[in-house]
Amino acid sequence: MIGYLPETVPLYPEMTVLDYLVFMADLRHVKQSKQRAKDVLKMVNMEDRQTGYIGNLSKGMRQRIGLAQALLHEPKVLILDEPTIGLDPSQIIEVRSLIQELGQERTILLSTHILSEAQQVCNRVLIINKGHIVAEDSPEHLQARLTGAQRVAIKVQGDSDELASVIAATPGVTLILPHPNGELEFETALGEDVRAQVAKSIISAGFDLLEFHTVNLSLEEIFLQLIREEDDSFLDSDSAVSSHKNRREGIKYA
Amino acid sequence: MRNIWTIARRELKLYFISPIAYIVILVTLFILGLIFYVNILAAYMQQYTPPTIQVVIGPLVTIFLFSVPALTMRTIAEETRSGTLELVMTSPVRDWELIIGKWLGAMIFYLVILATTWVFAIELNLIITPGIDQGLLISNYIGLILLTGFFISIGVFASSLFSNQIAAFFTGLGILLSFWLIGLPSQAMGTFGIDFLSYLDVGNHFYNSFYLGVIDLKDVVYYLTGIALFLFLGKAMIEIRRWR
Numbered sequence: 001m002i003g004y005l006p007e008t009v010p011l012y013p014e015m016t017v018l019d020y021l022v023f024m025a026d027l028r029h030v031k032q033s034k035q036r037a038k039d040v041l042k043m044v045n046m047e048d049r050q051t052g053y054i055g056n057l058s059k060g061m062r063q064r065i066g067l068a069q070a071l072l073h074e075p076k077v078l079i080l081d082e083p084t085i086g087l088d089p090s091q092i093i094e095v096r097s098l099i100q101e102l103g104q105e106r107t108i109l110l111s112t113h114i115l116s117e118a119q120q121v122c123n124r125v126l127i128i129n130k131g132h133i134v135a136e137d138s139p140e141h142l143q144a145r146l147t148g149a150q151r152v153a154i155k156v157q158g159d160s161d162e163l164a165s166v167i168a169a170t171p172g173v174t175l176i177l178p179h180p181n182g183e184l185e186f187e188t189a190l191g192e193d194v195r196a197q198v199a200k201s202i203i204s205a206g207f208d209l210l211e212f213h214t215v216n217l218s219l220e221e222i223f224l225q226l227i228r229e230e231d232d233s234f235l236d237s238d239s240a241v242s243s244h245k246n247r248r249e250g251i252k253y254a
Numbered sequence: 255m256r257n258i259w260t261i262a263r264r265e266l267k268l269y270f271i272s273p274i275a276y277i278v279i280l281v282t283l284f285i286l287g288l289i290f291y292v293n294i295l296a297a298y299m300q301q302y303t304p305p306t307i308q309v310v311i312g313p314l315v316t317i318f319l320f321s322v323p324a325l326t327m328r329t330i331a332e333e334t335r336s337g338t339l340e341l342v343m344t345s346p347v348r349d350w351e352l353i354i355g356k357w358l359g360a361m362i363f364y365l366v367i368l369a370t371t372w373v374f375a376i377e378l379n380l381i382i383t384p385g386i387d388q389g390l391l392i393s394n395y396i397g398l399i400l401l402t403g404f405f406i407s408i409g410v411f412a413s414s415l416f417s418n419q420i421a422a423f424f425t426g427l428g429i430l431l432s433f434w435l436i437g438l439p440s441q442a443m444g445t446f447g448i449d450f451l452s453y454l455d456v457g458n459h460f461y462n463s464f465y466l467g468v469i470d471l472k473d474v475v476y477y478l479t480g481i482a483l484f485l486f487l488g489k490a491m492i493e494i495r496r497w498r
Binding site for chain 1: 256257260261264267268271272336337338340341342344345346347
């Protein structure tokens with residue numbers, strides 16, 4: 001059977017937490033409903049509120065009660081519709097870690113508009129645009145596949161343009177994006193690790209290296225890229241995308 | 255069957271954890287008490303024939319006519335609005351179990367109200383000699399139970415139509431009053447359809463039989479059919495919601 005948590009958590013505000021869970025458990029023919037209700041309350045860390053009325057709970061707590069309700073009949077599959085919407089940051093972190101914990105024993109299907117959330121908690125991401133699946137993979141693979149490159153950010157004491165010409169001399173670098181104040185990003189083909197050479201040539205060219213780290217494309221960027229492929233007209237109007245475009249149209253080196 | 259009882263029990267509990275139950279019982283008893291007192295006093299001073307339990311039952315029916323739609327309006331409308339109906343419908347509960355559960359919950363609550371009105375019967379029994387007519391008392395209460403069941407099924411049906419409680423209340427009240435008054439045009443017209451319209455009249459089946467101490471199978475059948483009809487309509491409304 002399936003456990004389901006709709007976007008607006010369906011609760012009876014005039015019932016106590018325990019009464020509500022026992023009622024839901026009875027409706028689903030769960031054996032020893034009271035014990036089971038207490039167990040799921042423990043799973044969502046709410047056992048101290050079992051005699052409180054649902055109407056008096058905060059939004060984050062209600063969300064957790066909703067989750068508890070979806071877990072009552074030990075479903076193999078759990079469907080959550082935007083479980084963190086409308087919560088404050090600490091509650092979001094709470095609910096996310098709870099989802100990760102619960103996901104270890106069962107399949108969780110989660111719909112969300114917050115892409116960093118999907119990146120954080122999901123093993124597999126499906127991006128849907130206008131009712132069609134436009135991408136399906138693990139977040140890591142999705143990132144790698146879509147960038148097709150590895151990106152590294154550098155910060156040095158000195159001039160970005162000079163730095164750019166130094167890095168351009170390194171074989172394997174496919175794209176260089178200079179930023180002001182000695183900051184720069186470059187890309188290499190996936191699997192071709194030239195970081196050691198680049199670092200050496202920066203030092204030997206006399207720069208003081210301040211920062212050197214790999215950058216991952218966020219799911220947001222991937223999402224936009226995918227949608228752009230799907231629908232160009234929609235994205236041209238979007239400022240976030242055009243700034244992204246500008247970055248991609250950096251100096252290209254063969 | 256288990257689902258019906260689960261739902262009915264929750265409904266019943268809801269009346270008693272909120273002030274609803276106590277207010278309704280208090281107000282009902284207070285109004286009945288006033289009427290009861292006036293009747294006793296009038297009979298005592300004017301040396302009438304001693305009053306029967308009818309002095310309580312008549313007003314009680316009128317009170318129920320208004321209190322039933324008010325108490326049943328939230329049963330399904332509230333759940334539609336808050337989205338909990340979705341939750342109940344995704345659990346292994348059949349539509350008819352939901353409707354009957356809702357009806358039964360309200361029915362048990364009304365049985366509690368009816369039980370509290372026995373104080374008047376007991377009191378009357380103490381006042382008048384040689385005590386009250388117990389056959390009349392029992393037939394009146396049997397009639398009241400059937401009548402209330404019918405009212406509640408209309409209220410639950412009206413609640414299944416809307417997600418707005420006020421709309422459900424007035425629809426319920428409208429249907430109830432229609433059944434209450436449908437016999438009147440037939441009296442005035444005196445033409446075709448008299449028998450049919452006066453047969454539909456919910457009051458005729460009470461005041462011309464149970465109220466007078468007569469238990470007639472045709473009246474019992476009338477109420478049971480009415481209950482079944484409106485519960486069926488309510489179930490149909492829930493089913494329609496599933497298709498949408």
